[in-house]
Amino acid sequence: MSNQNRVAVIGAGISGLCTAYWLQKNGFEVQVFEQSAHAGGVIVSKQTDGFLLDLGPNSTLETSEVLSELVEELNLGSQKVYANEASSKRYIVKNGKLTPIPMSLLSFLKTPLFSWPAKLRLLQEPFRKPTLGDDISLADFVQHRLGREFLDYAINPFVAGVYAGDPRSLSTAAGFPKLYALEKNYGSLIRGAILGARERKKRKEVAKDRAKMFSFRNGMQTFTDALKERINTIEYHTTARRLQKKDGQFELEIEGTEGKKTLEFNQVVCCVPTFALAPLLTDIDPQQAEPIAAVHYPSVAVVYTAFKEADIQRELDGFGFLIPEVEKRDILGSIWSSVLFPNRAPEGCVAFTSFVGGTRQPENARLPDDELEALVVRELRSLVGISGGPVFVRIKKWERAIPQYKVGYKKIQAIFDKLEAQHTGLYFAGNYRRGISVGDSVLSAHEAVEKILGR
Numbered sequence: 001m002s003n004q005n006r007v008a009v010i011g012a013g014i015s016g017l018c019t020a021y022w023l024q025k026n027g028f029e030v031q032v033f034e035q036s037a038h039a040g041g042v043i044v045s046k047q048t049d050g051f052l053l054d055l056g057p058n059s060t061l062e063t064s065e066v067l068s069e070l071v072e073e074l075n076l077g078s079q080k081v082y083a084n085e086a087s088s089k090r091y092i093v094k095n096g097k098l099t100p101i102p103m104s105l106l107s108f109l110k111t112p113l114f115s116w117p118a119k120l121r122l123l124q125e126p127f128r129k130p131t132l133g134d135d136i137s138l139a140d141f142v143q144h145r146l147g148r149e150f151l152d153y154a155i156n157p158f159v160a161g162v163y164a165g166d167p168r169s170l171s172t173a174a175g176f177p178k179l180y181a182l183e184k185n186y187g188s189l190i191r192g193a194i195l196g197a198r199e200r201k202k203r204k205e206v207a208k209d210r211a212k213m214f215s216f217r218n219g220m221q222t223f224t225d226a227l228k229e230r231i232n233t234i235e236y237h238t239t240a241r242r243l244q245k246k247d248g249q250f251e252l253e254i255e256g257t258e259g260k261k262t263l264e265f266n267q268v269v270c271c272v273p274t275f276a277l278a279p280l281l282t283d284i285d286p287q288q289a290e291p292i293a294a295v296h297y298p299s300v301a302v303v304y305t306a307f308k309e310a311d312i313q314r315e316l317d318g319f320g321f322l323i324p325e326v327e328k329r330d331i332l333g334s335i336w337s338s339v340l341f342p343n344r345a346p347e348g349c350v351a352f353t354s355f356v357g358g359t360r361q362p363e364n365a366r367l368p369d370d371e372l373e374a375l376v377v378r379e380l381r382s383l384v385g386i387s388g389g390p391v392f393v394r395i396k397k398w399e400r401a402i403p404q405y406k407v408g409y410k411k412i413q414a415i416f417d418k419l420e421a422q423h424t425g426l427y428f429a430g431n432y433r434r435g436i437s438v439g440d441s442v443l444s445a446h447e448a449v450e451k452i453l454g455r
């Protein structure tokens with residue numbers, strides 16, 4: 001068997017599907033192996049009883065041309081929906097109340113989110129010395145540059161919302177490279193933001209932080225379904241068990257409904273989470289498999305609840321809210337799904353997607369469903385003001401949700417570069433490589449394909 005164009009793609013999440021799609025388009029014979037019965041990985045949309053639920057990502061940002069072009073190429077342009085204008089308003093919980101995040105200098109000066117000393121401290125940021133060392137935690141970085149209150153009431157809830165993580169353990173350089181680069185390149189975040197914007201304007205580029213948020217009329221799974229339909233061979237219920245290298249070829253042991261078999265490939269792209277990847281690498285490089293296996297994925301429960309609109313006691317005029325750890329509440333935050341995108345709840349109902357657990361309270365994510373429901377309803381009642389009970393509830397527990405780019409993660413990222421350099425034909429794509437978002441996962445697949453194509 002020496003068809004140079006035969007490639008195995010392990011895992012059919014967004015990373016594996018994109019990899020397979022682009023390789024197939026370039027004339028490769030691709031076989032995708034997926035352990036579950038579902039293509040899309042954590043991207044799961046469900047339509048039931050007039051409700052549309054996203055049980056994994058609810059949206060993503062239009063951060064790259066690669067992503068935008070792919071969506072167009074899949075003829076999904078007409079199904080794309082941008083987040084409602086109202087959703088630019090976001091809330092942070094302070095002293096048990098939803099407090100809007102200031103979006104202008106004037107509202108920043110007026111906001112009760114930060115005290116006057118904290119506001120003055122923030123304005124001193126350009127005069128702070130750069131942080132020391134190449135790899136410090138986000139909490140240390142932010143506390144040094146922007147102060148403790150900004151860490152507690154802006155960065156801590158933001159990180160809970162994106163990573164379900166803790167700024168005390170996440171690496172600034174690996175997890176927030178743009179923020180890190182602002183200090184490195186300009187000596188200050190504020191100066192960097194202003195000068196960077198001017199430079200981008202000169203180059204006629206759009207700022208990444210202005211990237212538009214989008215989903216699809218029928219949820220995020222529209223994207224992965226469209227990819228799935230265009231890929232010739234996806235073997236479901238098929239788990240990759242072992243990968244070995246012999247005479248420049250890869251022997252991949254897979255286990256499917258009909259038992260185990262070993263197949264040969266010239267090239268293999270691994271698109272599975274690191275906890276599934278590590279066992280595959282034990283024959284190739286046992287030493288490197290160990291730190292890869294140790295990457296932490298906290299548990300997260302996604303709790304979708306819907307209520308009668310008439311029972312909601314405040315105007316739902318935003319994206320939703322995030323909760324700082326210092327507020328000591330039982331959920332991480334909540335997205336007002338039916339405000340954000342059309343078609344999420346039937347007429348007269350509103351829908352909330354709440355997130356529970358993460359590194360902050362992993363035990364909460366594992367509560368029995370009835371307790372989880374009660375906990376979320378209690379928090380929504382108290383924070384939003386809701387009189388009646390939910391008319392619809394759906395819960396999805398992700399035992400290992402999102403990889404944490406902790407301090408030291410740069411070394412993990414370097415392992416993948418090294419393995420690719422040492423083992424011709426072996427590639428890695430996924431949310432563990434260059435960022436955790438859907439957009440970053442797409443880019444990681446694009447990069448793997450470019451390498452295979454020798455570009």
Ligand SMILES: Cc1cc2nc3c(=O)[nH]c(=O)nc-3n(C[C@H](O)[C@H](O)[C@H](O)COP(=O)(O)OP(=O)(O)OC[C@H]3O[C@@H](n4cnc5c(N)ncnc54)[C@H](O)[C@@H]3O)c2cc1C
Nearest residue numbers: 011013014015035041042057058239240276430431437438
């Ligand atoms: C609850 C939640 C909310 C999120 N919200 C957002 C958001 O709003 N916006 C955003 O941009 N991102 C969000 N993310 C992150 C983003 O969705 C993911 O990082 C991204 O979708 C991961 O894609 P992936 O292909 O790398 O991995 P996965 O989706 O994990 O796919 C990996 C696939 O590999 C398969 N597999 C595993 N082991 C094997 C094996 N041995 N053999 C064969 N197959 C195997 C799995 O079954 C799975 O299908 C969220 C993630 C979660 C969990």
